[in-house]
Amino acid sequence: MSWLRALKATARSGLTVERRRLEPLVAARAALGLALVVGATLALFGPGAAISSAFGAFQAAIATFQRSWRPRPTLALASGASLAVSTFLGYVTGAGSHPALFLALLAVWTFLSGLAWAAGPTVGIIASSNVAMMLVTVTLPTSVAEAAGHAAMIAVGGLVQAALVVLLPVRRWGAQRDALADALAAEADYARRLRHDPTAAFDPVPLMTARSAAAVTPRQARRRPAELHGARGLAERIRPVLASLADPAVGASAEGPARDQVRELLAAAASVQDAAAHAIRHGEPVDLPPAAVAALRTPDTGALLGGAPRRAAVRLAALLDDVVETADPRTETRTEPGTEPGIGPGTEPGTGSRTESGTRSRTESTAQARARPTLLRLTPVVLARMRAELRPDSPVLRHAVRVTAVTATGYVLGSALPLGHGYWAPMASVMVMRPDFSQTYSRSVARFGGTLVGVALATAVVEVADPGVYASAALAVACAFGMYLLMRTGYAASQVCVSAYVVFLLGMGGSAWTQTVFERVVLTLVGGVLAMLAYAVYPAWETPRLRGRLADWLVTDGRYAASVVAHYADPAGPVCADVREALLATRATRIAWQEALDRATHEPVRHRGLSRAAADDAEHALAQFGRVAMLMEAHLPERGAPPVPAAATLAEALRRSTERGGKAVRERRAPEWDELRETVAACAPLLEDPLLRKGAGLLLDALDDLSESLTPNPAPQPHP
Structure with missing residues (x-):
């Protein structure tokens, strides 16, 4: 692909707004936490402390939206605490009085944040955001004691967001429920496609996502709902059975009564798995379609199918029976399988005992839980991964070098330009840069476009309404709510809200809007261009x-x-x-x-x-x-x-x-x-x-x- 086509494709991707399921209650909870923190600190300590606490609460809420299976309060606390440490160290090194020393800290901090991508996107995003927020918050204090106070306010912002997640839960275990339900729904779709294409491909991503979601900390393991135990292991075992039942090479013939019977069994399996997925997603009892139950219980299976297809059909019925039993929140896991009638025969023809697949699947799946280490135990693992990336051919190391060079250059350039608020250039760079080309370029375009629109809208509001301190705080919270709500629809849409949020927040602290419009747009453009040039000069092509x-x-x-x-x-x-x-x-x-x-x-x-x-x-x-x-x-x-x-x-x-x-x-x-x-x-x-x-x-x-x-x-x- 030529550079022109690549730039067009990434620009189009960055400006695309996708239709996603919105979560207004979660967004409202995050905005409520921000409002509580800003309102309390504004009334008690004034605008400066309110801005610091707002950054902490804002960033902590963003951390809870990341695609991570860790408890949301843990993410909020980790984000708030790490940002507080970053801000305090940034001021102590002399952000205002000793810019060279601060620049050295900024380079080290940015390099470590770049290496943090080795531990996964959640850690990488939180680390990068800390660098970006630090560039702003270090300009607020005027003494070491005041810097400690600002750092404490940032940590309090994270603490408040964590407390709200605990006190106002919205759909507990929702992410884990969705992951498991998506895996079962993907297998249901696979079964339907096998009816028409016996060699249809299967995308393993939903099963791997469900596997990641199934890993829990010891505390989570004690609280996990019963219907989230075991169903993933059963789904893993159903997939090869579906394939073997459908494939003419090892299953029933391509045409004839046996093939018709296989199609009927596949359709029934799809319906049962869809019902189980719906029950798990919403925490409701399983409502089985009668036609599917009848198809799986039909005595014609043994007469029409023989050999490997017959064994697959019996095993499928037993596994589906276990899925339904596991997915139903009303059902306790039974030690004696087969004590109640299931949806399928569950026995090998001519015997009186349940198949080994049906017996083992439940006992093995429910007896073991995948362990997820706590944050303290994860720390040495993350450090080991970061050290492992210190090799010349590592894309993560190249990203760390790129983002460090760009951030330092942007900080020096922004400070030298007679525009004020020079931190906006490096802040834009560190927020858009990712280890791969397409995300870096698409986010650069999206950030500039979103900044332009967001600043224009915020400027118009300020010109017309001339809001005071409290009105500016309310507008900032409203913009934050919009950002939380639209975060997953596209980077451009969220950046519109973020840009307006920063304008209102800094206006609350006394910065006139005329000091933020032109500088922010120009310096954001500078930061985006630096990020794009850095990837072109020092790429990590896939x-x-x-x-x-x-x-x-x-x-x-x-x-x-x-x-x-x-x-x-x-x-x-x-x-x-x-x-x-x-x-x-x-x-x-x-x-x-x-x-x-x-x-x-x-x-x-x-x-x-x-x-x-x-x-x-x-x-x-x-x-x-x-x-x-x-x-x-x-x-x-x-x-x-x-x-x-x-x-x-x-x-x-x-x-x-x-x-x-x-x-x-x-x-x-x-x-x-x-x-x-x-x-x-x-x-x-x-x-x-x-x-x-x-x-x-x-x-x-x-x-x-x-x-x-x-x-x-x-x-x-x-x-x-």
Whole structure:
């Protein structure tokens, strides 16, 4: 993509306003916290302290809106405390009397905030915001004692926001409920698509998001609602069963009565999972559609389906029964599964006991909870991640260097220009800069556009109404409410409110509006231009790293397939820890590949050996490879089943060949699979399980497709 097209695309993205579900109650609670803090400090200590406390409460509320699974009060307290420390240290180093010393602190603080992105976007955003707010708040005190008072007021602002989250809860566990419900709804959509496309792809992001949401601190584990226990693990196990039931390669034939029965079962599974998702999202009892229950209970399943499809149908019914039982808030987890009639048969035909999948799924899913460390225990982990990024090829290190250079340059330039309020240039830079190109450029455009509109609107209000101190405070709170409400609709929309908020807030402290309009617009433009120039001069392009991302996905896909095949040689039942870990690893690398590909789409650089068409074909091939491994996982032999010794040889060949293939991809060569082909040919007569034998061939076909996608097209030969 050329630079012109890249700039157009990022500008369009930055100015886009998306339609998102608004949360007015949460926004009103955040604005109430800001109003309480500003009103109390304004009445008790005057405008200066009110501005400091307002910044603390404003920033703490923003922290509670971040996409984090930690308790919201914890985020508010951490944000308020860190901003208070930043402000006090900034003043002590001499923001006014010793600008060189303050500039050194600013550079160190900004560099650390850039490295903080290694710990995730929530930590990175809070750290960057602290630098931006510090640039303003250090200009307010006039003595060390007053600086300590301002820092205390900032911390109080965070404390008030945390207290309001506890005292005025809005939809407790709402984010976790939405994540789990989204995972079940995604599987319901997958089941419906399988009815028409038996090899449809599945996006693992909802399941991985639900997995992240399921990690809780010890205190959260004691308070988590019962319906949030176990359903995610069941959803994880349903997905391969759905795929194996639908795929003609291992399931029912492509046409005929058996296929019609499979379509009916898939539709019923989708309806049941949608009902469970709705119940979890709203904390209501599960309302099952009668038609879906009837379809899962029909006795025709055993007559029309046989072999692997029949086992998949029975296992699906048992798992769905467990999902409904787990998702219903009225139901306590039972130690004896099957004590009440479920939605499906829950037994293997001809036996009187529930399937192993149904029995284990609930007991294993509900007995264990993923642990999330507390903030104190997380600190050494974050520091270790930051140290790990201190290498020349790290995008996070490049971001830290860029943002440090730009912030220092912007501060010096803003101080030298005869405009006043010189901190607005570095503040704009640090707020728009992100580790990737598209976000940095789109946010720069959005911030300038939002600033222009917000300042113009605030200026018009000030000219017409001439508000006093308390009226300015009320207008600032109103603008903050608008920012909280529109935060997730787009950066441009929120910046309109933020710009007006800052104008009214500084006006409350005595700054005339004429001192903020022109300077803020010009210096915001300067900060945005510096950020964009810095990325162009010292970039961290994702495009050259695409082959490495693809190689990582290939290697983890190979390990997953090898782990699955190895359990045919040593049957351990459908629940295997090593298979689970390998599956999570391949999902993580797949998501990393997809995110990198999305970022690379808008970069103004050449593909460097991996065109978009080749990337799409390679992605499809590896997705098919993973799907075949998932089908084989869905039919892992039960514990005690006869082992298949040749499967161990095949598993080792898969692991070894994909690791060599990953190295070839990194070296810009098309991987070769001769050894694996020979192993498959030699083992095929010894693989007694038809699914295993057919799966080995399908895995090899997918790898051949990968090599073909990465092989450069030969130049056309001229006609004689």
